[in-house]
Amino acid sequence: MKKDNNVSLARAKARSTARAATVFLIPALLLIAIFIVYPVIDTFVISEYKWNGISADRIFIGMDNWRALIHDAMFWESFKHNLIVMVFSILLQIPLGMLLATFLDAGGKKFNIFKIIWFLPYLMSSVAIAFLFVYALATNGGIISSLATIIQGKRTTVDLLGTAPNALYTVIGVMAWQFTPFYMVYFIAGYGNIDTSVYEAAIIDGATRWQYIKHIAIPLLGPIFKTACTMSLIGSLKYFDMIWNMTQGGPAGSTELMATYMYKLSFQQFNMGYGSTVAAGMFILITAIALIFNKLFKVKEDY
Amino acid sequence: MAKDNTKETDYRKSKIKSIIAWTIAIIFACVQLVLTLTPFFFMIINSFRKQFDMLQQGVFHLPDPWFTENYVTVVTHDFFGYFFRSVIVVSISLVLMLIISSFAAYPLARMKFKLNPFIYAAIVAMMSVPMHVTLIPIFKMTTMIGFNDTLKSLIGPYVAFALPMSVFILTAFMKTIPKEIEESAEIDGCNKYKNFFLMILPLSKSGLSTLAIYNGVGMWNEFAFANTLILSPEKKTLPLALGQFKGEHSLNIPINMAVLTLSVLPMIILFIIFQDKLVKGMMAGAVKG
Numbered sequence: 001m002k003k004d005n006n007v008s009l010a011r012a013k014a015r016s017t018a019r020a021a022t023v024f025l026i027p028a029l030l031l032i033a034i035f036i037v038y039p040v041i042d043t044f045v046i047s048e049y050k051w052n053g054i055s056a057d058r059i060f061i062g063m064d065n066w067r068a069l070i071h072d073a074m075f076w077e078s079f080k081h082n083l084i085v086m087v088f089s090i091l092l093q094i095p096l097g098m099l100l101a102t103f104l105d106a107g108g109k110k111f112n113i114f115k116i117i118w119f120l121p122y123l124m125s126s127v128a129i130a131f132l133f134v135y136a137l138a139t140n141g142g143i144i145s146s147l148a149t150i151i152q153g154k155r156t157t158v159d160l161l162g163t164a165p166n167a168l169y170t171v172i173g174v175m176a177w178q179f180t181p182f183y184m185v186y187f188i189a190g191y192g193n194i195d196t197s198v199y200e201a202a203i204i205d206g207a208t209r210w211q212y213i214k215h216i217a218i219p220l221l222g223p224i225f226k227t228a229c230t231m232s233l234i235g236s237l238k239y240f241d242m243i244w245n246m247t248q249g250g251p252a253g254s255t256e257l258m259a260t261y262m263y264k265l266s267f268q269q270f271n272m273g274y275g276s277t278v279a280a281g282m283f284i285l286i287t288a289i290a291l292i293f294n295k296l297f298k299v300k301e302d303y
Numbered sequence: 304m305a306k307d308n309t310k311e312t313d314y315r316k317s318k319i320k321s322i323i324a325w326t327i328a329i330i331f332a333c334v335q336l337v338l339t340l341t342p343f344f345f346m347i348i349n350s351f352r353k354q355f356d357m358l359q360q361g362v363f364h365l366p367d368p369w370f371t372e373n374y375v376t377v378v379t380h381d382f383f384g385y386f387f388r389s390v391i392v393v394s395i396s397l398v399l400m401l402i403i404s405s406f407a408a409y410p411l412a413r414m415k416f417k418l419n420p421f422i423y424a425a426i427v428a429m430m431s432v433p434m435h436v437t438l439i440p441i442f443k444m445t446t447m448i449g450f451n452d453t454l455k456s457l458i459g460p461y462v463a464f465a466l467p468m469s470v471f472i473l474t475a476f477m478k479t480i481p482k483e484i485e486e487s488a489e490i491d492g493c494n495k496y497k498n499f500f501l502m503i504l505p506l507s508k509s510g511l512s513t514l515a516i517y518n519g520v521g522m523w524n525e526f527a528f529a530n531t532l533i534l535s536p537e538k539k540t541l542p543l544a545l546g547q548f549k550g551e552h553s554l555n556i557p558i559n560m561a562v563l564t565l566s567v568l569p570m571i572i573l574f575i576i577f578q579d580k581l582v583k584g585m586m587a588g589a590v591k592g
Contacts, residue, residue: 017414025406037429043439043440106328111332120343125526125567132563143342241527245546
């Protein structure tokens with residue numbers, strides 16, 4: 001009898017917990033379902049239609065869009081640009097951010113002013129950065145062209161954004177300007193998570209600061225390093241805002257990325273059916289690359 | 304004696320090495336400083352020039368005279384309209400996002416139920432969904448319910464896309480609050496709901512404020528949704544204002560520089576006040592590794 005009571009009491013408690021958990025979780029789950037899960041599914045649905053995004057009639061064309069995507073040279077070209085951006089982002093932003101953080105960690109509080117100034121670019125919106133650099137890199141009155149003019153002693157123009165091979169690497173440079181501060185703070189946080197007693201113990205044992213960084217701090221930062229790479233990887237594959245405002249994918253498609261291509265198709269040419277196919281293709285590629293990266297480097301995620 | 308000598312040269316060697324290392328480091332730091340500041344310097348000094356003085360005076364010379372009319376033009380062309388619309392959208396989205404994510408984090412961090420690990424993993428997995436994939440369906444959805452070209456259409460996507468990361472961080476944060484606090488409250492007759500509002504929520508304040516800053520910067524600068532869902536100039540938010548001004552004064556570079564300067568200023572001021580909070584917010588994210 002007593003045991004029975006206990007069981008039903010435990011059950012009642014579990015039921016009230018479940019009820020409370022449901023109440024607390026519903027708003028978040030609902031929003032995520034409406035604005036993330038459903039749209040992703042709907043993107044795949046729309047990708048099977050010919051649709052201009054406005055009129056009510058859309059024509060079901062099955063896999064036609066997907067067949068077109070596989071043979072779409074522009075899409076694979078933009079994917080290639082995304083890959084180039086990805087490789088350079090990881091190679092530039094993360095090591096540079098790490099170096100800056102190491103410098104700040106070694107210098108302590110007295111270098112705070114460096115930290116504040118180095119962080120400034122990250123506070124600017126991508127749109128603002130795009131417009132600033134459109135003017136700052138212009139052939140007429142831009143920083144680089146003006147510097148070249150001063151150095152050469154005669155009027156010299158350096159066209160960084162207007163010619164095909166230059167533009168993509170210029171954009172990559174501007175992205176490094178924008179995102180290095182982010183990884184810097186990320187690694188500052190990482191250094192902050194290392195217990196100060198670890199450093200003290202190393203110094204007492206006769207290690208120099210360089211040895212401490214090389215043999216203790218960097219291995220301890222390993223997991224953070226991998227997370228930073230994952231973030232940079234996903235970030236560069238879905239990159240959009242700054243390129244859209246700086247080059248719109250030009251000149252001659254040389255800075256076209258998957259996201260700008262998708263946006264152009266959908267919201268300039270109103271070819272939303274095919275635009276959705278590009279978006280869905282982008283989703284598949286990003287997910288696949290992220291999964292492969294995680295498998296290769298075994299990023300440990302503590303869920 | 305001989306031993307002492309080697310010790311001394313060793314010491315001197317490492318001293319010299321450290322001086323060289325620091326010199327290289329400081330030079331590197333200064334180069335980075337110049338690289339960071341030059342565009343800002345370009346932006347600010349050229350915002351104080353007349354349209355045609357820029358090319359005549361050279362972009363690196365200080366303006367002569369300092370011309371403040373550009374700022375007047377910007378402010379009288381509805382700059383504060385854009386500004387306040389951004390403030391409204393960001394503050395409503397932030398408040399909703401903080402309430403909803405702390406609601407969700409509470410059971411995930413502190414209740415035992417069968418689906419807990421599954422729901423948590425599902426929410427965290429949403430972090431890597433690129434928002435651009437959802438643009439077309441969300442555009443379609445907002446048009447369908449007649450929300451297109453309204454500020455309120457931005458709130459849903461802003462809140463939803465900030466949720467996964469915030470739930471992730473808050474769940475980790477709430478797990479660090481000692482269990483005993485809740486248990487003693489339960490003995491005193493508090494139910495789960497009272498517990499949340501009276502105990503857990505106040506104790507999560509510092510986690511919430513770092514999230515507010517971290518996501519606030521993101522929402523303040525958001526472009527893709529705003530550009531897709533809002534069309535009328537009188538409803539546009541601040542990131543769109545830049546394009547609006549550029550469209551109207553594309554040849555007047557100094558006016559564009561003035562708009563840019565005014566749009567970054569609030570973020571810089573906030574950063575200088577709250578920089579420790581921001582670093583802590585990113586630290587919470589870094590724990591993920």
